[in-house]
Amino acid sequence: MPKSLPNRPLRPATLLARGGTMRSNHDETAEALFLTSGFVYDSAEQAEATFAGTATHYQYSRFGNPTVAMLEQRLALLEGAEACRMTATGMAAVHAAMLSHLKAGDRVVASRALFGSCHWIVSTLLPRYGIESVFVDGGDLAQWERALAAPTAMVLLETPSNPMLDLVDLPAVAALAHKAGAVVVVDNVFATPLLQKPLTLGADVVVYSCTKHMDGQGRVLGGAVLGSKTWVDEVLQPFIRNTGPSLSPFNAWVILKGLETLALRVNAMCASAAAIADFLAGRPEVARALYPFRADHPQQALARAQMTGGGTVVTFELAGGKDAAFRFCNALRLVDVSNNLGDSKSLVTHPATTTHMRIGAEERARLGITDGTIRLSVGLEDVADLIEDLTEALEAAGGAVARAAE
Numbered sequence: 001m002p003k004s005l006p007n008r009p010l011r012p013a014t015l016l017a018r019g020g021t022m023r024s025n026h027d028e029t030a031e032a033l034f035l036t037s038g039f040v041y042d043s044a045e046q047a048e049a050t051f052a053g054t055a056t057h058y059q060y061s062r063f064g065n066p067t068v069a070m071l072e073q074r075l076a077l078l079e080g081a082e083a084c085r086m087t088a089t090g091m092a093a094v095h096a097a098m099l100s101h102l103k104a105g106d107r108v109v110a111s112r113a114l115f116g117s118c119h120w121i122v123s124t125l126l127p128r129y130g131i132e133s134v135f136v137d138g139g140d141l142a143q144w145e146r147a148l149a150a151p152t153a154m155v156l157l158e159t160p161s162n163p164m165l166d167l168v169d170l171p172a173v174a175a176l177a178h179k180a181g182a183v184v185v186v187d188n189v190f191a192t193p194l195l196q197k198p199l200t201l202g203a204d205v206v207v208y209s210c211t212k213h214m215d216g217q218g219r220v221l222g223g224a225v226l227g228s229k230t231w232v233d234e235v236l237q238p239f240i241r242n243t244g245p246s247l248s249p250f251n252a253w254v255i256l257k258g259l260e261t262l263a264l265r266v267n268a269m270c271a272s273a274a275a276i277a278d279f280l281a282g283r284p285e286v287a288r289a290l291y292p293f294r295a296d297h298p299q300q301a302l303a304r305a306q307m308t309g310g311g312t313v314v315t316f317e318l319a320g321g322k323d324a325a326f327r328f329c330n331a332l333r334l335v336d337v338s339n340n341l342g343d344s345k346s347l348v349t350h351p352a353t354t355t356h357m358r359i360g361a362e363e364r365a366r367l368g369i370t371d372g373t374i375r376l377s378v379g380l381e382d383v384a385d386l387i388e389d390l391t392e393a394l395e396a397a398g399g400a401v402a403r404a405a406e
Ligand SMILES: *Cc1c(COP(=O)(O)O)cnc(C)c1O
Pocket: 089, 090, 091, 092, 115, 118, 158, 162, 187, 189, 190, 208, 209, 210, 211, 212, 221, 222, 223
């Protein structure tokens, strides 16, 4: 019998390197990649018993796969969740978490500041199926209270949000949601499982895009849904089994290896992001720099109460508007222009013309996204090199600021 983990609580870095590992009879060191679509049975009787549920045996990788199961177990241990199911992308995780639970006639309340595709599911897809959707400003408890005065099936929120890093008070909203009968789903991508534990703050279900920090090296897409064993087994698993948003074992294996260094990477990226936020806040070209742990963040106290780090993303506004923002992006020599985040390479996005272009000017204004807003995902490069690159790009943007001001 392969040995199992010690029967005492283990810390996150240990779980990230060891959690969920299941050795095969070959006693390999690294997690094995079971790149197989199906599985064979010893006999027709074993196949019959497996389908009847009286024997445990892998059947088909759409329902379950050993490499994927190792990743599910590792993430469940890290999150402190009873169960986890992987999906092919983060959006498949959000979609499966919502559609497995909801039915016509239900009502969903969501924070307005959602990842673009999550916003589309709530605003456009759900109403097509007779599900009412209501948006609130996530930071305004009075709006949550009003919206949750009526019976509600589900609450979906993101904290900190993309790209403005707005926070939602998780314990307060969870209490209101539970009174309304709702299941609380938290998209925890920006915080990562290391900096915020939504299940301990009142959430029922946590979803991730593993494409971001978990792979963290720009290679594969993946998603995860975590919750209670009952909900995962009875609500989520039948949906995933029969609709097929399953994660490839190969991508699961890449994400397993990515997780081994998640704590090292996220800690280093947070330290650099905090230093860069302070640097940006002192620059004349920058109208404001947003970072949840900075003293001037409007929700700093809440951030410090529910997170253990400020995150790996800094958002800032260039005084010179779109002109300055484009000059800034184009002048960067190290940092790439890309709409991904959580990568070991630092990436910069202009939300108004890319990720948040489709929501329209009015909704952008409501979220505080201006034409000068830049989202910077801080990577693993030396922070001094990053600050030199940002300095040169700000100087390039500065020309536009001066002209715009004249
Ligand atoms: C990227 C992202 C998603 C979607 O994940 P994919 O893996 O791209 O499908 C959902 N929510 C947030 C907050 C994200 O950053």
